[in-house]
Amino acid sequence: MSDVNVSITPSGLALSMLIDGKRQYQPIPVGELLSAVGNATTKTSGWLPPNTRDWIEVGNRVMMVVEVPMGTHDLTVLHDNSYLKKGKMVIKGVPLPTALFFFDLSKQSDGYRISSCKIYALPGRFNGDKATKLFLYPAPNVQSPQTICWGFDSYSAKNMTYKTMTALEGAVQLFYEAAFNDHCFTKERLASSFDWGSIDYRAVEQYFEKLKEYGYFDPKWLKPSGTTYAEVVGQI
Secondary structure, eight states: OOEEEEEEETTEEEEEEEETTEEEEEEEEHHHHHHTTSOOOOOOOSSSOTTEEEEEEETTEEEEEEEEOSEEEEEEEOTTSTTOOSSOEEEEEEEEOEEEEEEEEEEETTEEEEEEEEEEEESSOOOSOTTOEEEEOOSSSEETTTEEOOOSSTTSGGGOEESSSGGGHHHHHHHHHSEEOSTTOOGGGBOTTSOOTTOOTTOHHHHHHHHHHHTSOOGGGBOEEEEEHHHHHTTO
């Protein structure tokens, strides 16, 4: 007999089930509940970050999956790229596809620490299907195997302690707010259908500017990662 629990949180309903000794959580945000019955608008908040799609707990480890829907972002490019003379520059309104952040967390006495975090792309919203095929996220600061490079300073997301699960929303924001460079970026992160033209892929600024010029990110530019959602969450 399955151990299934349903609880009410400030974010909405949370379903949990004990499967093979692992307690798996599936939050259902208030916004999604209301959208199913009407056109109400609401703000998701509470014990888990907005758009949390999965939460698997094994001992002192937690795998939490957070979705960032496709949209535009204001991105910063670091000065150490050779084509920039000095300082940093911000490129506003860069379109990027849906992102899934897979946080591998360790429980500490004072909160949670990020052991690692992987990021993948989707052509649309995540529908909850564990067999969903994932794509490479088409941005710098991601190294193989799809692990986010947070940098080495003491204020990077990986070096911080998060007192609550909700606070991890800050780690998601930090990925987009951190300065991007060409250290982990290659043309292989995109499908061959993307037209690079005369762009040097190492010139991250030119790449972001080209996406901004298009005004959207075409799903056909995404390159399959060769893995599925179930395979990634199964690594805990």
